[in-house]
Amino acid sequence: RGGETRVGVERMFGLMDRFLKSDPSSLQKDILDHVEYTVARSRFSFDDFEAYQALAHSVRDRLIERWHDTQLHFKKKDPKRIYFLSMEFLMGRSLSNSAINLGIRDQYADALKELGFEFEVLAEQEGDAALGNGGLARLSACQMDSLATMDYPAWGYGLRYQYGLFRQVILDGYQHEQPDYWLNFGNPWEIERVHVTYPVKFYGTVEDENFNGGKRKVWLPGETVEAVAYDNPIPGHGTRNTITLRLWAAKPSDQIDMESYNTGDYINAVVNRQRAETISSVLFPDDRSYQGKELRLKQQYFFVSASLQDIIRRFKDSHSNFDDFPEKVALQLNDTHPSLAIAEVMRVLVDEEHLGWNRAWDIVCKIFSFTTHTVLPEGLEKVPVDLLESLLPRHLQIIYDINFDYIEELKKRIGLDYDRLSRMSIVEDGAIKSIRMANLAIVCSHTVNGVSRVHSELLKTRVFKDFYELWPHKFDYKTNGVTQRRWIVVSNPSLSALISKWLGTEAWIRDVDLLAGLQEQAANADLHEEWRMVRKVNKMRLAEYIEAMSGVKVSVSAMFDVQIKRIHEYKRQLLNILGIVHRYDCIKNMEKSDRTKVVPRVCIIGGKAAPGYEIARKIIKLCNAVAEKINNDPDVGDLLKLVFIPDYNVSVAELVIPGADLSQHISTAGHEASGTGSMKFLMNGCLLLATEDGSTVEIIEEIGKDNMFLFGAKMHEVPALREKGPTLKVPLQFARVVRYVM
Ligand code: Z2T
Incomplete structure (x- = not known):
């Protein structure tokens, strides 16, 4: 130094x-x-x-x-910087x-x-660096690549979990979870910044203090944990711009607990300090359902507090007051997970920087934007007030104060419609009084972002209807995308070379719209032949992997029919499996001579179930049970195979997608906010079997419905079908298996 x-x-x-x-x-x-x-x-x-x-x-x-x-x-x-706050990043390799x-x-x-x-x-x-669950987390990773490539002065902020998403092991057909020891062999892609550390405080009480003839609030925290920065450089393609993904790890604070040291309880004092590290120890594996767990709330505040201290410190390096803060800082909230940042900015500006409440509020309203990723109500976070009060007493007060001003304002706008006022309140009264994080995020953000056009429509007409009517200007959407650098250039180098050859340029690697230039060659038989060869080699690679992982030998001349994503009822892996059962049954009942007309098919399913999601776990077991039966029936042979690929993750996706002929995206219409897997398959030349749902609606407009297999009921037909109940018939020989497993 x-x-x-x-x-x-x-x-x-x-x-x-x-x-x-x-x-x-x-x-x-x-x-x-x-x-x-x-x-x-x-x-x-x-x-x-x-x-x-x-x-x-x-x-x-x-x-x-x-x-x-x-x-x-x-x-x-010193440009305006974009700060992307996310609890999850699925970077892969x-x-x-x-x-x-x-x-x-x-x-x-x-x-x-x-x-x-x-x-x-x-x-x-x-x-793999698997610091995330599914689509939301991979989207964060793709966005970092694109921000770097497009020369944005962007920062990603998140948590450096000691254990990423659990490793899935299949035993007797059932999912078992094992810890992901991803850091055990070292991680060359991160740089530990031992001097970039901030204290993060929890618990304690709030007291009134005399100040300038008036009163002000001071938080007297009860526990301090140190956040240490680990920087992951993110290089853009074809530019020197290399941005930072800064992940925080928890370390015991240097501010030692003098009391226990003085009373001679040295061993316990040291052991207790070590507990601080649990905050960043493990990623929560539930991809949607919110459980009011204290550790989760601690993780959220830990990463929000450290990130904001870092952001404000950087701002103050070149600014002496907060006038220009909104011109220099944009905070993007990836779902509601980081929305405590709103209360934290208020707290820092009011309690620590001594700005007036109104001035601080004015700043807050200009710097936050919020992306939501779901339409399912169980995905909306509600933090119990009791929990927040004990962990972050000052933040609870601030949220109450924000809510008070907001409700007063709201009454002036909509009158005394108490039903609507209580629906729109940030605070939910009820058996368990709680804070609605989405309401907090909407009230305090200048933009509420959906992830596809229909998703945004559903937000406006259903999930956040009350808010849309109040603030239509806040509602926007940016349909999700994926980076072609990871999903073509890295994962399918031979296709990448083919595309560059036929386009006569590599410019599409930075500008994906240029892929449309291939349309001019759409009828070119040589291109078709080369593409087929690329696919064939990718399928051979995948077949080898399948044999190594599951012992099943598959023929590369069969159609590879793939569904890989988190296991969820709404994503309907169960329907896919029942469809496979039906296909098996048809083959069994067919005249031998007709079997030559069947296109041989290898069905591939992969995905993790949240450990507490019983039905999802059973879907995995069912898949393996059905696979066992079909794959060992010599009567069917290569006409039909089913494989469950264990431990689906980014690297597995990079291997599977380039080898897929058909991919399934068959969510019940109105449930998939966007879906990004379909885009990865599509850009590798794979056919889609897909519901008109989420981003698929826009994909259909781009590629035309004749270039895909449109599947299932439309959104407006779903309610009546639910009313009518099931009509599906399961062949007898499988009815027992299904009943047994489910
Ligand atoms: C997630 O991956 C998604 C939504 C969530 O709602 C949570 C998780 Cl972990 C709380 C997915 C959506 O299901 C998917 O449709 C979308 O494409 C993706 O986020 C990225 O926006």
Whole structure:
């Protein structure tokens, strides 16, 4: 520290080789140096994993150069920064993605070949960063890639869970959960910032204090935990812009509990301190249902408080008051999970920075925007007041004060319609008095964002109807997207090469709209043939994986029919399985001679069930039970197979999607807010079997309904069908299996 001034900037520059070179021999030297000095293995003897570690560190060095330049650039320019707050990021692997975005993947592959290593083989050594549940979390990851590529001065903020999403193991057909020890072998993609730490406070009481002749509130917290930053550089493609995903880990605070030290209870004092780390220890695996758990609320406030201290510190570096705060800071709330940030900004501005309430409120109203990802009411968070009061007493007061002003304002706007007032209140009175986090987020945000057009319509006409009528200008939507860099370039390199060849440019890697240029070649038989070959090779890769994971041999000339996503009743994996049972039954009852007309099919299902979601767990068991029966029936052979792919995650998706012929997105219409899986399949040339739901509605408009299989009832038909009850007939031989499992 302070070395810069002592050594002298001139001399420092003289000592630095700016920048690292990326020719094959420089890369080789670099990798071997990392084998020796970072991994501490002999450069004459190291295995694939050690080679991966050295390679990762070599890529990381190049990331860091760009990352430093980016920070320096934006520090000088001081633009408005976008802060994306999310409890979940499903980053998956980083090696290929980083090397490709840096534009040096092929150089590395060449360099490695001469050393006797294969880039792809080393890339397989990396474990997934699975700090999230499903679509919401992968969307966050795709957005980070796009923000970096499009040169935004963006920051992602989240939690560095010690254990990510559980590993799914299938035993006797049932899902078992195992902890995800993703950090056990080290993580070269993060940089621990031991000096970027902030105290985060919990519990305690709020007292009145005399101040400037009046009173003010002071929070006297009861517990302090330290948040330590871990920075994950996110490189854009074809730009030097490399932004930061800053994840917080909990550490015991330095402010020691003097009382217990003085009373001689040293061992207990140390052990108690260690408990602080539990805050960031594990990701909650429920992707929707909200349970009022204290640890979850602690996680939310922990990451919100640390992030805001960091953001405000950065703002204050170049501003002496808060006048320009809304011009320099945009806070995007990924679902309601980070919405305590609203109360926290009020608290910091009023209690710590001593701005008046109205001035602080004026700032708050200009900086927050809120994305919601669901239409299902069980997904809406309601924090019990008792819980909030004990953990964050000052925040509860602030929320009450916000609600008071808001309800007064509301009465002026809509009159004394008490039903509506109580529906719209941030506070829910009832058996368990609670805070409606979505209402808080809507009241305090300038924009409420849906994730597809129909989703936004449902928000306006149903879920948040009262609010839409009050503030129509707040409601907007941005239909979800996925990054083609991860979902074509990284995961399907041969298709990527094919597209670049036929478009005559790689520009589509930064500008996805250019893919439309392929339309001119739509009838080109050579292109079709090349594409088929690409698919075939991807299917062979997938078939090998299936055999290794489940022991089932599948034919690559069969149609691969895939449904991979979290297991949910509304996503209707059960319907898919019953459809497979029906298909099996038809084949069994068919004349032998007719069987030649059947297109052989491999049905692939994969996904995790929330540990407490019993029906979802049973759907997994049913799938495995049906698979057992079908796959061992020599009478059916290659005509029909069913495989459940265990431990579905980002890397598995990268393997499965490029090998799929048909993919299923068959949610009950009106339930899938957007859906992003369909886009990944689509851009790999896979056919869709899909309900008119979520983003599919817009996909149909883009590709035309003749280019897909439209499935199931329309949204407006669903209520009447529910009324009518089930009409499905399950073949007798399976009725017992289904009844037994379900
Ligand atoms: C999630 O992945 C999604 C919604 C949630 O609601 C929670 C989770 Cl963990 C609280 C998904 C939606 O189901 C999906 O339709 C959407 O595409 C995705 O978020 C991203 O917006």
